[in-house]
Amino acid sequence: MAAMSASRPLRQGPNTQLMTLRIERSARQGFTVFTLSGRIKAAQVAELKELFDTDYRSIILDLQEMRLADRDAVKFLRSCERDGMKLENCPAYVREWMDREED
Numbered sequence: 001m002a003a004m005s006a007s008r009p010l011r012q013g014p015n016t017q018l019m020t021l022r023i024e025r026s027a028r029q030g031f032t033v034f035t036l037s038g039r040i041k042a043a044q045v046a047e048l049k050e051l052f053d054t055d056y057r058s059i060i061l062d063l064q065e066m067r068l069a070d071r072d073a074v075k076f077l078r079s080c081e082r083d084g085m086k087l088e089n090c091p092a093y094v095r096e097w098m099d100r101e102e103d
Contacts, residue, residue: 022065023051031058031086037065042072049076057084064089074098 021044022037034051052059061080069077078098081087090098 023048025051028060031060033060033062035062035065037067039068040066040073041070045072045076052080052085055084056080060086060088062088063091063094066091066094069094069097071101075101 020038021040024035024037026033026035032053034048040048059080061077063077074094074097077087077090077094078101081098
């Protein structure tokens with residue numbers, strides 16, 4: 001499994017832990033699986049789009065280790081799923097947010 005860091009960690013205060021998005025890429029039965037860990041924000045959305053092939057139906061996003069998401073990230077995940085990408089282990093709060101989000 002190849003691991004790559006999608007962005008530099010951000011410091012928000014003297015006692016704040018560093019949190020970033022970690023992306024692991026693997027293959028499973030003809031699918032490309034991207035396992036996302038940590039925090040996904042608008043800045044990472046553009047970087048994720050660059051990683052994905054144009055055929056979203058061949059991609060699985062495993063979100064089990066995703067801890068935080070902002071509105072841009074949720075809208076992006078919603079559009080990915082609508083375009084045929086499979087989302088696995090989507091946190092309940094993200095799924096509910098995606099269901100409420102309008103285009």
